Amino acid sequence: MLREHRRNNSSYSQMYITDESELSPGVPHPSLSIPLHMNDNHPRLFHSLHQKTNSVLCLAADEHHIYSGSQGDDVLVWDKSTFTLKTTLKGHTASVLALEYAPDRKWLFSASGDSTVRVWSTETFALLYVLIPHFETDAGDLFSIAWCAALNTVYFGCQNTSLQWYTFPPQSTAASSTRGNSTPIPADAFDSALRDAALSSSGTSTPRRAHKFFDSYPQYTRRPADLNARNSVRDSTPPSPPHGIPTPPGDDACFVRETSQQPLSTLVVPPTDVIWSAHYGYVYCMALSPSYREGSDDAPLSSGEQYRLVTGSGDATVKLWTLENGMPTFQHTFDCGQGAVLALAVRGDTAFAGCQDGHVKVCDLETRTLVRTIIVIENVDVLALSMLHSDLYTCSANGQIQRYSATFDLTATWKAHDGIVLSSLITRLEAHQHPLLSSSHDQPENGEGRIVLITGANDDYINLWDVELPHTKTDTAADISELGLDVPSNSDTLVYALSKFISIPSVSGCVSRKEDCRQAAIWLRKCLNQLGANSCMLSTGDSTNPLVLATFRGSQSQSQPERKVPRLLFYGHYDVIPAEGAGWSSDPFSLYALNGYLYGRGITDNKGPIMAVACAAAELLRKRALDLDLVMLIEGEEEAGSGGFSDAVKKHKHLIGPIDAILVSNSTWISEDTPCITYGLRGVVHCKVEISSKGPDLHSGVDGGAAAEPMMDMVKLLGTLISKNQQVAIPGFYDNVRPLTEEERQLYTVLSGVTQTPASVLSAKWREPALTVHSVEVSGPKNSTVIPATVKARVSLRIVPDQDLEEITNSLKQYLESEFTKMQSPNSLDVEICNTADWWLGNLDDPCFKALETAIREEWNIEPLRIREGGSIPSVPYLEKEFECHALHLPLGQSTDQAHLPNERMSLQNLQRGKAVMERFLLNLAKGI
Known part of the structure; x- marks a missing residue:
C-alpha cells in the first residue's frame, strides 16, 4: 500500500x-x-x-x-x-x-x-x-x-x-x-519491553517482519511489501538509540525512542x-x-x-x-x-x-x-x-x-x-x-x-x-450566537423571538440567500426546542431547503403514553419573497415597531403566525393545560414552489405520526376590523410557453417581412386562449365547475357590504376559474430593430371545485400544441408545466371548524366572517389527502398588511390576539375530538 x-x-x-x-x-x-x-x-x-x-x-x-x-x-x-x-x-x-x-x-x-x-x-x-x-x-x-x-x-x-x-x-x-x-x-516497564523488543531483532530470534504500510511499494508495481522498501518521507538520519539498547538489524528506526523525558506512565x-x-x-x-x-x-x-x-x-x-x-x-x-x-x-x-x-x-x-x-x-x-x-x-x-x-x-x-x-x-x-x-x-x-x-x-x-x-x-443575520431565545425579563417572548426570526433573510427564490434559508431552519428548530417542543430538521433534497418538524406533546400523552390524544398538524413556511427595491420605510429584515404595527418581510407571510402558534403551545405547556399534541411542519420552499416537500413528507411520515386535523395560517382578513376564517382556495397551473426559430436574432430592416417571426406566432397563440366574451377557450374548461349555491350567494352579499366590493367581483376572485398571461420575454438586445429568435411567455390557470387538476393541465398543453399546429409555422413550440396546486375547500360542518370558529368568537367577541381566497397553497390539499383529514385556515393579518409588498406589516394586537385564539382553539380541540 x-x-x-x-x-x-x-x-x-x-x-x-x-x-x-x-x-x-x-x-x-x-x-x-x-x-x-x-x-x-x-x-x-x-x-x-x-x-x-x-x-x-x-x-x-x-x-x-x-x-x-x-x-x-x-x-x-x-x-x-x-x-x-x-x-x-x-x-x-x-x-x-x-x-x-x-x-x-x-x-x-x-x-x-x-x-x-x-x-x-x-x-x-x-x-x-x-x-x-x-x-x-x-x-x-x-x-x-x-x-x-x-x-x-x-x-x-x-x-x-x-x-x-x-x-x-x-x-x-x-x-x-x-x-x-x-x-x-x-x-x-515500558523501557524494558522496548529493550526486549529491540534485542529480539538482533539476529538470534525471529527477524523483523515487513510492515504493511511503511515497507510497501506503490500498488501499480504489484510487488509485495519487503524489508528493503523504505517509502518514508523523512530525509533526516534517524537518531541513535539510547545508550544500552543495540541498534536493530536493518537500521530500523521503529525501535528508536527518545529518552530525554520520561512519562509518568504509558x-x-x-x-x-x-x-x-x-x-x-x-x-x-x-x-x-x-x-x-x-x-x-x-x-x-x-x-x-x-x-x-x-x-x-x-x-x-x-x-x-x-x-x-x-x-x-x-x-x-x-x-x-x-x-x-x-x-x-x-x-x-x-x-x-x-x-x-x-x-x-x-x-x-x-x-x-x-x-x-x-x-x-x-x-x-x-x-x-x-x-x-x-x-x-x-x-x-x-x-x-x-x-x-x-x-x-x-x-x-x-x-x-x-x-x-x-x-x-x-x-x-x-x-x-x-x-x-x-x-x-x-x-x-x-x-x-x-x-x-x-x-x-x-x-x-x-x-x-x-x-x-x-x-x-x-454578511447575514444568521449568527447563531445572537439568535438564541434568552428572552430579557422585560420583553414579550413572542415579539422577541419574532424579531430574531425576521432578521434572517430567508429568501427561497434567491440563490445567494440559500444559506440564510438553512440558517433560518436551524434557528427555528432551536427556538421551538427552547419553547418546549421536540424538534428536528428533515432534508427535502440537496438543492432545496429543509423542513422543520417540531412536536409539542400534551400533558396527557406525556403522562399516559398509551392513551390516544388528538393530534393537530400546523403547516407553515419560514421562507419569504425578496424585499429589494424602493418602497420600504425601514430595513425589511429588522423588526420595526411603529404606531401599533410591526414591520418586516415575512411578518404576515408567514413568520408571525408561526411564532404565534408556537408561543400559544408553549404557554399552555407551561400551564400544564396542553391536552393534545401539536405537530408543527414548517417548510422553506413555499414561495418557490414547495420543491421536495411532498417526497419528504412521505419519507418521514412515520416521524410526523397520525394526524386528526390540519391548521394553516397564511393569509389575511378581507377588512381591517372583522376576524375571518378562510374555507376555500383556488388551485393553480403554471406554464411556460416558448416559440423559437432555432436560428439567430435578425434585423427587421434586413429580414422583416421575409422571416417567420416567433413573436407573431406567440401573439396569435396567446390570443387563442381567451374567447370574445372573455372566457377561457380551452374545450371543456368549465364543464365541472361547481355551480353557485343560494347559501353562497347570500354569503357574498353579506361580504360585499363589509368590503364595499360587488358580490360578483368577490365571486370572480374566489370561486371562478381564470387565465392570466404573466410575462413575455424575448432573446436579443430588446431594441426596436431586432426580430427575436426566441420568445417565452408565462401563463397560469386558476382552477376551482370540481375541476380536475391533472385533466386541466393536460388540456392546456394539448390546446396550445393543437392551435400552434394549425398555424403551420416553421418555428418550434415547447410547452412546459412548471408547477401545479390543487384547489381546496374546507368542511364547514367539521367539529374542528366549529372549534376554531368558537375560539375566534370568544376572543374577539364577534362572529367571524367565512371567506375564500383566490390564491393557492399547494401543501394544503396535499396534506389533506396524505393524512386523510380535514384542513382549517386561520388568517391573522388585516387586509392592509402588504404581504409580498414593501412595508409588510402586522398589527401587534392581531399578533397577540392571534396567539390567544390559538390557545383557545387548542383547548377546544382537546375537548371536542
Missing part, C-alpha cells in the same frame, strides 16, 4: 501554481468563486515566526503560548508575549502531525508518525503520558486528534483507517488511575476502544460538534443533546458519529466526490470539509445532506480550515488563504506563504501582551486583546494575521 503524505513538501509543492503570475495571459483564474475585481481588504500580517528548516505541520495555542508541530519530530513552544522560542518538546521519533490543546486539563496532545500520542503539561512542559494505539505501530501515522472535555476522552485517527480513543479519569481522580483494562504501564488503548476500518482510507482529520475552540460561537449543548464527532478521510468521505458515553456510534456518511478530505471545521450543525480537489464541501449534520460546494481554487488542495464565528478561512496548497462569509461570499483572498499552507488556527492575543495590536482596530466583544489567524506552511514560517470578528449585519 502506497503511503500518502500531505506533508511531503519537496514533491508536493511542485504540483501546484504557487503564484497567480504564473498563469498564462488570457487564462481564467482556476477558482470560479473569486470575483473579477477583488479588493485588497485582507488581514494584515502582524508577525512571523521562523521554524528553521522544518515545515509547520500543525498548530495549537493556549493563553500564553503557540505550539507548532514540526516535520523534524519536535513540538516548538513560542511565547505569545515576546514571539520568541521558549522551549522545544522532544520525544517523538517522527513528524508531529496533529496538536490539540485541552484547556480544562492544561494539557497539550501531540500525535505523530511514530504511532504515539504524547500528553504534555502546558504549565511545566513535562511529558505526562505516552498513549500507545491498540496494535501499537500497526496503527501507522496518527494524522488527527480531538479532545472532548465533557467526556474526558481523546480521539485520534490512524493511517490503518481505524478510529481510536482513550478515556482519562475525571480530574478529581488520581492521575495514575484509568478505566477498564487500560492499565497504565510504568515507564521502567497508556495503551484497549481493544474495546477501537473502530476498525472506520473509513476506507487514512483518517486525516476530525472535529467535534459543537466546537469550543477559540473563535467558535457555538452554543452550549441543551438538555438531551450529545456531542458528535466528524471525521474526514482519504476515501473522499466525511463520517458523522454520535458520542454517547464517549463511544463513537456511526450515523451517516457524506460522499464528497473525488479527492481526499484533508481538513475539517465545524460550526453548530454545519461541517466544512476541505478536499484534495480544491473544493470545500458544506455538510448539514442535522439533515445529513451536502448543502453546498465552495470552489476555492480548482485542483489545488485545501489543507487547513479555521472558523471565526461565521467566517471561514481556507488555506490552500498554493500558499493562498481565502475568507468566506456566513453566506459563502468570498470576502478576502491573499498570498499568505511562499509554500504549502499546512495548518491554521484562530487564537487571541491579550491586550496587555500587545497594546499596539489591540488598538489597531475595534476591540473584540469582551474588550480583551485581539483575535489572530495563525498559519503554518512548508516554507518554515508561522504567520500571524490580524483578523476581525465578522459583521453579522452586513
